[in-house]
Amino acid sequence: PVNTVFQDYALFPHMDVAENVGFGLSLRKLSGAEQARRVGEALDMVGLAEKLGARVFELSGGQRQRVALARAIVCEPRVLLLDEPLSALDAHLREQMQVELKRLQSRLGTTFVLVTHDQTEALSISDRIVVMNKGRIEQIAPPATLYDRPATKFVASFIGTMNLLQSRFVGRDGDRLRFAAGALPLEATSETGEAPGEGAVRTIGVRPEDLLATTEAATGTAPVRVSSIVFHGRTLRLHAELGQGIPVVIDAPRRAEGFQFSVGDVAHISLRRGANCPMLPG
Structure with missing residues (x-):
């Protein structure tokens, strides 16, 4: 069987927590003792054993999410479909629930199919990810x-x-392919191992954390003009222009030595040694 955790939780407001969780069991005509045992186990798994008799309106958003999870797992499905279950939670609680979902899946051994538009959520929870674009698998x-x-x-x-x-x-x-993006030297990898012809133009993917920025020019660096700086806590994100107005994004530790830039400054960027830059098709 397949059970679902809905985006809006879909809890029954006229039932308490135990009745919500045990609703599917009651439809299966299980004995009262068996229902109580399985409801208790499910609530214990999600850390809500003490909320057995609470009403839905008395619960926080995170607690309601856990009740919805308990209701979905109590019938022991082989597959659990989670339809953007964390989208209504604040950032801190969402991160906590990501850890909780992974722990719960590992304990149950049930296949979780998580539908989400949050890339960070997908990366942190999943063992495998299906990326879809306009209904097609990429x-x-x-x-x-x-x-x-x-x-x-x-x-x-x-x-x-x-x-x-x-x-x-x-x-x-x-096995490293050497490219030049304007004045910026790059090294890339090819999934097929094949190299393009001399002078051929290809799209190279470079993560912001794989670019280093300094105030001084050196061999292997290219000048960029900083257009904005975004504070990300431990890191700063530079938005800059490389050569003929080509946008480029660079991440750097906030306290990195020599990383003292303002909007309008010229920085000199280079590729981090050992960076994995894919050569992309098309």
Whole structure:
């Protein structure tokens, strides 16, 4: 059987927590003792054993989410469909529930199918991710593979932030392909291992964290003009222009030595050694 956790939880307001969780069991005509046992186990799994007799309106958003989960797992489905179950929660609670969902899935062994538009949520929870674009599958892969080796431009730009740089092929060094995006030297990998022809232009994906920014020019760096700086707590995100108005995004530790930039400054960027930059099709 397949059970569902809905985006709006769909709890019955006239029932208490135990009645909500046990609703599916009551339809199966199980004995009262068996229903009580399984309801208690389900609530214990989601950390709400003490809320057995509480009414829905007495619960917080996170607690309602846990009740909906308990109701879905109490009938022991083989597959659990979760339809954007965390979208109504605040950021901190959403992060807590991501950890809770992964723990619960591991304990139950049930297949969880999570539908979400939140890329961070998908990356943090999933063992495998299906990326869809207009109803078509773009790629199926584990989170790390999607992030490091996206198969298409859509996946590259949809999962996290990716600089898509039109780059000219200049040669190869073993399995590393050397490109130039304007004045910026890049190294990329190809899934097929094949290299394009000399001078061919390809799209190279570069993550913001794989670009280093300094105030001084050096071999292997390219100048960019900083257009905005966004504070992200531990990191700063620079939005800049490379060469002929090509937008580029760079992430750097907030307290990185030599990282002292203001809007309008010229920075010099280079590719982090060992960065994995995919050559993307199309």
